[in-house]
Amino acid sequence: MPDQTTVTHDAANWSEPDDVPWTLLDVDGLIDAYWAVIAPTMRADDRDPETERPSYSWLREHGFRRFIYTLREHHGRTLTEFWTQELGHGDGDDDYNWGISHRPTIEALEGFLDSKRSRGGLSESSITTLRYRLARYVRAYSAEHETDDLLTPVARDSDVPAYEAVDDCLAAFDRLHDELDSGRTKRRIHRIVDNWYAHLLRRRRAVVNPADGLDEEYRWEVTTEDPSTLSPDHVRALYDAAADDRDRLLVLALCAWGLRSSEVAALHRSNIILDVGQDEVPYLAFESRKNGPGQVSLLYGVDVLERRIADLSDRDDWNGYLFPSNQSASGHVTGQTVRNWFETLTEAADLPAEIDGEDPVPQMGRRFWYDAYSTSLDAVTEGLEDVAAEQGSSSPEVVLQNYLSEERSRKLRRDHMSKILKKVFG
Numbered sequence: 001m002p003d004q005t006t007v008t009h010d011a012a013n014w015s016e017p018d019d020v021p022w023t024l025l026d027v028d029g030l031i032d033a034y035w036a037v038i039a040p041t042m043r044a045d046d047r048d049p050e051t052e053r054p055s056y057s058w059l060r061e062h063g064f065r066r067f068i069y070t071l072r073e074h075h076g077r078t079l080t081e082f083w084t085q086e087l088g089h090g091d092g093d094d095d096y097n098w099g100i101s102h103r104p105t106i107e108a109l110e111g112f113l114d115s116k117r118s119r120g121g122l123s124e125s126s127i128t129t130l131r132y133r134l135a136r137y138v139r140a141y142s143a144e145h146e147t148d149d150l151l152t153p154v155a156r157d158s159d160v161p162a163y164e165a166v167d168d169c170l171a172a173f174d175r176l177h178d179e180l181d182s183g184r185t186k187r188r189i190h191r192i193v194d195n196w197y198a199h200l201l202r203r204r205r206a207v208v209n210p211a212d213g214l215d216e217e218y219r220w221e222v223t224t225e226d227p228s229t230l231s232p233d234h235v236r237a238l239y240d241a242a243a244d245d246r247d248r249l250l251v252l253a254l255c256a257w258g259l260r261s262s263e264v265a266a267l268h269r270s271n272i273i274l275d276v277g278q279d280e281v282p283y284l285a286f287e288s289r290k291n292g293p294g295q296v297s298l299l300y301g302v303d304v305l306e307r308r309i310a311d312l313s314d315r316d317d318w319n320g321y322l323f324p325s326n327q328s329a330s331g332h333v334t335g336q337t338v339r340n341w342f343e344t345l346t347e348a349a350d351l352p353a354e355i356d357g358e359d360p361v362p363q364m365g366r367r368f369w370y371d372a373y374s375t376s377l378d379a380v381t382e383g384l385e386d387v388a389a390e391q392g393s394s395s396p397e398v399v400l401q402n403y404l405s406e407e408r409s410r411k412l413r414r415d416h417m418s419k420i421l422k423k424v425f426g
Contacts, residue, residue, distance in 0.1 A: 017063040022070040056149040079141040087136035099139040102148035132386045137143035141172035154206040162208045169210035183220040191340040229367035252301035258369030261335040269320040
């Protein structure tokens with residue numbers, strides 16, 4: 001490539017796109033070319049070159065493909081970056097700058113955020129965060145495909161095959177994957193993009209969600225061996241922020257029953273045993289379960305569970321899963337979807353961005369359950385100290401293990417655990 005810093009040019013002689021040696025120009029030369037050639041063309045098209053950023057589609061239609069190519073390939077800049085950083089237009093605030101000029105797409109993005117604000121009850125700080133993450137994807141998509149129009153590929157009347165819409169979305173995430181270092185940031189951007197396309201599907205403005213399941217293509221998971229736990233106040237805030245029984249059941253399954261994300265996702269009607277004896281409690285039964293009992297007592301939240309089952313039973317196509325999915329081969333949502341829902345709830349509940357230095361994750365709900373269970377066991381043990389002294393036992397643990405029946409011991413633990421959960425969930 002020529003040494004662009006030594007190339008001279010005479011902008012006074014430029015009047016048409018073909019007059020400009022685009023690929024030989026440095027950034028200052030591109031600025032001159034913008035005012036010498038692009039700006040007059042915009043004015044002739046009844047556009048203001050000082051306030052209206054030209055779109056990729058407009059530039060291509062008016063013969064400025066090589067300008068776009070030079071920006072991207074020779075200078076590593078997007079059109080938005082050139083507009084804000086080099087020309088000094090716009091406020092340059094990435095939190096509020098979509099980086100595109102296609103009005104229908106911008107209106108669809110703003111409509112989604114308005115719904116999150118008015119129906120989802122999200123705070124303005126949460127809306128700002130979602131806007132920033134969506135804008136990162138929008139700019140990546142626009143730069144990758146040289147178009148500001150993100151709606152046409154997924155529209156109901158579109159001629160674009162669904163697989164091409166998915167490929168285009170994947171290409172935008174490939175770009176983000178290369179640009180960003182944080183796997184957690186990539187996951188968060190994917191989650192909100194997935195939610196936006198799902199919103200368009202619900203509004204019948206789209207026929208496909210090209211972001212659905214794309215996170216499975218990458219290794220974006222951020223795990224910790226020993227995640228921090230949620231406090232009772234955190235759990236209560238999550239439960240209060242739940243807008244429907246699906247989200248309430250999600251919080252209960254994680255925090256009141258101690259299930260893993262994958263177990264929540266695959267929870268089936270056949271796992272639920274509600275018809276029990278007078279002195280027993282409803283429970284979940286699993287054929288096999290890693291590092292946990294195959295039977296989990298439902299000490300709180302049975303009413304929500306019953307409502308969820310009743311609601312799903314009214315659907316003719318219900319397959320028995322508590323979190324069904326028509327788009328998944330398994331018939332239920334993925335563990336990643338559960339994690340996405342949980343993250344949405346943490347934002348709605350205004351939980352801290354970090355808890356003991358870690359982002360809130362579903363594993364923290366399971367850790368809360370373990371802590372509550374341990375507290376129950378400690379309380380039962382402490383209550384047996386007098387009995388141990390009377391029996392001459394070395395410790396109350398000995399009484400618990402050797403002198404109380406398993407049924408009695410289990411009942412004591414359940415009673416105390418039930419009190420904890422009722423206090424937390426109200």
